[in-house]
Amino acid sequence: IPKELLEQQFISDIEVDGANNKWVGTIGSGIFYFSQNGQQTIHHFTKNNSPIPSNNINDISIDQNNGIVYIGTDKGLVSYNTGGSATESNFENAYVFPNPVRPSFNMKNEKIKIKGITENVNIKITDIEGNLVAEAQSNINSRYNNFNLEIDGGTAFWNGENLAGKSVSSGVYIVMLSELETYETKILKIMIIR
Numbered sequence: 001i002p003k004e005l006l007e008q009q010f011i012s013d014i015e016v017d018g019a020n021n022k023w024v025g026t027i028g029s030g031i032f033y034f035s036q037n038g039q040q041t042i043h044h045f046t047k048n049n050s051p052i053p054s055n056n057i058n059d060i061s062i063d064q065n066n067g068i069v070y071i072g073t074d075k076g077l078v079s080y081n082t083g084g085s086a087t088e089s090n091f092e093n094a095y096v097f098p099n100p101v102r103p104s105f106n107m108k109n110e111k112i113k114i115k116g117i118t119e120n121v122n123i124k125i126t127d128i129e130g131n132l133v134a135e136a137q138s139n140i141n142s143r144y145n146n147f148n149l150e151i152d153g154g155t156a157f158w159n160g161e162n163l164a165g166k167s168v169s170s171g172v173y174i175v176m177l178s179e180l181e182t183y184e185t186k187i188l189k190i191m192i193i194r
Contacts, residue, residue, distance in 0.1 A: 005038065015060045015069075018086040018153025019143060023069060025057030031071065036142055045071075051078050067153070084143070084152035087119040091177050091186035100191035107160030107167070112190065114156040120180040123149060123156055125190075128172050133162045137180075160192065170194040 006024065013025035021042065022034040030046035047055050052071055059072035064086035070079050088094070094116035098105055101112060114123065117138075125134040135141075136149040136156060143152035148161040162168055175188040 006032065012057050013060045015062050017062050017069070017082065018064050018067060018084050019151070020153075021143075023060050023062065025060045025071070027056050030055040031057055031060065036139070040145075045080075050080075053078065064153075067155070082152070083113070083155060083157070085115060085154040087154040088116050090118065090182075090184055091116065091179065094177060094186055094188060096175060096188050096190050099189075100193055101160070102193055107158075111157040111159050114158065114175060114177075114188070115154060117151070117154050117156055117177060118179050118184075121151070121156075122178045122180055123151070124176045124178075125149065125158065126174045126176070127168070128174070133168060133173060134158055135163075168192060 009029055010027040011024055012027050015023045017023065020036040022038060024032040024034065030044065030052060032041060033043045033045065034040065035042055045052055047053060052073055054073040054075040056074040057071060058074060061070040067082040067084035068079050069082060070077065096112065096114050101107065120138055122137045123135065124132060126132055134149040136147060136151050138151045141147045141150050143150040143157060149156060149158045160168055170193055173190045173192060175190060177186045
């Protein structure tokens with residue numbers, strides 16, 4: 001038997017982040033973090049599994065520029081860095097970091113970031129010979145869905161794996177950004193050192 005979303009929850013605040021994901025604060029049950037379409041619970045933050053000091057959420061505020069979520073409870077204030085950001089109107093300030101990617105960087109957990117992307121973008125990553133390594137499109141490859149390249153608002157996250165799920169080798173990789181509405185394009189390069 002299907003149940004209503006947030007049935008019997010007292011909702012105190014709802015905010016939408018740069019990736020169009022929903023943050024729902026409650027009185028007594030902490031915060032629910034939902035996907036763009038509301039069909040997936042990305043995370044349920046409570047005082048037992050996160051640093052929030054109380055499950056009574058008074059206010060949620062999101063800094064769209066850097067993805068930091070500020071959470072006000074009846075017992076104090078905390079912030080949570082999602083790593084996402086607001087989308088840009090063009091690729092003028094797009095960049096990749098870290099660059100170069102050194103052997104000490106944990107690509108699987110920390111992920112290579114492509115920042116400054118637009119709302120309707122297609123991203124292709126190829127090796128220097130032009131072989132497709134990763135591809136993502138906004139509103140399809142959203143974050144927290146186990147894609148090797150995921151988009152969260154104005155930031156894309158690449159785990160350093162190819163389409164077969166294998167870690168890429170040392171070398172230079174080309175990042176091709178294509179805006180799907182204005183047809184603007186930009187090329188970035190990443191150097192990976194293993």
